[in-house]
Amino acid sequence: MPRKLRNGLLILGTTLVVAALAWPPTDTPSGGQASRSLALPDAPGVPDTPDQAPDLSSLPAAEKLREGIDSPTGTPDSAEAARTSGERPVASSPVEDGNDSAPQWQVQTVRSGDNLATVFKRAGLSARDVYDVVNAGDPAGQLTRVFPGDEVYLQKSADNRLLGLRYAMSPSRTLHLRRDADGDWKPFVKTVELERRNAQAEGRIESSLYNAGIEAGLSDALIMELAGIFGWDIDFALDLRNNDSFVVIYETLHRDGQKVRNGDILAAEFVNRGERFRALRYETPAGESNYYTPDGRSMRKAFLRTPTDFTRVSSDFNPDRVHPVYGTKRPHRGTDYAAPPGTPIKAAGDGKIIERGRKGGYGNTVVLKHGTRYTTLYGHMRGFANGHSVGDRVQQGEIIGYVGSTGVSTGPHLHYEFRVDGTHRNPRTVDLPEAEPIAEQYRDDFERETSDLLARLDGISPTRVAQAGE
Structure with a gap:
């Protein structure tokens, strides 16, 4: 073979080897799994370990590589000397030296009809992994009840071994599972404090409480809560009249500036047939909460007015x-x-x-x-x-x-x-006995805690409709 051709082939081969070693490896999931690797933010329900790219800072510059190839000494022997002396990419490759980048997190979204076993199977995990996770102790057992739309975050090693799991149990509580030194799963819960804001809404009855509540921007749950608060005094199936009105002040809960859900009704007013009813939520220092009239009488009566939902x-x-x-x-x-x-x-x-x-x-x-x-x-x-x-x-x-x-x-x-x-x-008209009023030991605290809410009820204009959740 002519010398020039032999040298040309040698240079070409060396170039291909260097290019293969210098290019960072990528892992492609097999089987078409419905998952994605994420650089995950630090938020409830979301792992906070970022993806890490291999460190290529120690690779020699392209000019040096070309020098080695173009020089008269660019022979197989000199290439071997360069590799063993640490001048080549192999020496600093995170794959070759055993220092893998941090295991990647993947997210699996629960589909209709899924349980944890089908989610794990889609992620390439085994039935044994499912068994070990759900039997790791409280509250890991909650993973047996996942719902469509839930997201399960999984951290796996390069050999497909499950290393970690995170699952948002609520907007503020996240279940974490991590292996201890013995390889056993240890579950724990992280809680994030949600920001609490107040919202208000008001409406007027034209056809039903439900329709008026929806028009005012209330959710179904808030409408039901409103009916429950005043249900001892007002029969919402029979007593409502056109132009009855309501005002609601309620909590909204936010994380990172985004609303995640509604909270409790804090204060409300309902005018039925010209009679005004007001309710204020108060939680005692012992953590017991209830709704009271402004003078401290419980909204809850000793008896329900109607004991079933009727047509x-x-x-x-x-x-x-x-x-x-x-x-x-x-x-x-x-x-x-x-x-x-x-x-x-x-x-x-x-x-x-x-x-x-x-x-x-x-x-x-x-x-x-x-x-x-x-x-x-x-x-x-x-x-x-x-x-x-x-x-x-x-x-x-x-x-x-x-x-x-x-x-x-x-x-x-x-x-x-x-x-x-x-x-x-007559069950519909009998005067129902009152439930216990607020305890005297809490009376002063009740008046302090509810005075601002009462002032807000007094100050809300009956002609302004506040849109909820904004």
Whole structure:
């Protein structure tokens, strides 16, 4: 072979070897996995280990490489001498010297129908990895309940070994899993304090509370919370009138300047049929929270006004009613609330079960005793809630049964009776006993903590509609 051709091939080969060694390696995930490597920010639910590129600062300059190739001594022997003396890229390569860059984080987004096993399988992890993670101890067990849209961050080694996991349990709490010195998983939770701001909204009833709330910018949850606060005083299914109005002051929670969710209602006002109701949220130094009137009376009554969600009142309290089945005059000593079969029925107040079972024309029935003066009856139930028996105590709002049409009944409904000292009273109009007012030991603190909220309620213009969440 001619000398010039041999030298040309040698130079070309050396150039290709140098180029291959100098180019930083890249890892390409196999199998088309639906994941992506991220340079992850330091935020809740997001790993904070940044991607690190290989350090190429010790590589010789291109001019030096060309010198070695173009010089008369650019032979295989001289190339070997250069490699062993540390002048070549091999010596400083993070792959060759065993100092890999930090393992990359990947994020897997939970899809509809996914559980942790399918998420891990998509990431190339094994069933054993799933078992080890969910059995790492509290609160790692929460990973058995992931939801579409959730993001699970995974840190893996070059040989696909799982090294770390992070999962946002809430906007402020992030679950971390990390291996200890023995290789066992250790779960812990990091909490980030959210910034709290106040927002306000007001509206006027034209068709329903829900429609007015949506128009004012309230979420479904805030509308339900508003109805719950005033539900002891106002029957929102029957008592609302056009031009009733409301004002709501509530918390919004933010992280890094971005709103993450709504908080609690802090103060609210509702005007129903010209009567004004106000509620202020107060949390005691012991951490117990409730809603009170401005003078410290609890908004919560000892009894719910209606113990089920109903579509209409099918028969009102009427001592002179003609019975729809028997056709004779028989007093109707309660209120019938029509509702779909299976609608939950709640205990109207704290009490003890004194009857539970079949009761003549009432069908499946529960009777509760509340203290020494009050009893409530719930009739025509389809069935009873599990876990209760005669003599058990129940709390206000606890489910005791389900709407049905057992006994003498013309359709699914709840027959509800309210008795005071053994006398039947109209459940819709009876004066309900008040719950306990704010304790005297907290009275001064209550007035200090709620004075600003009360002033804001006084100062909100009834003609201005504040848009929520802005």
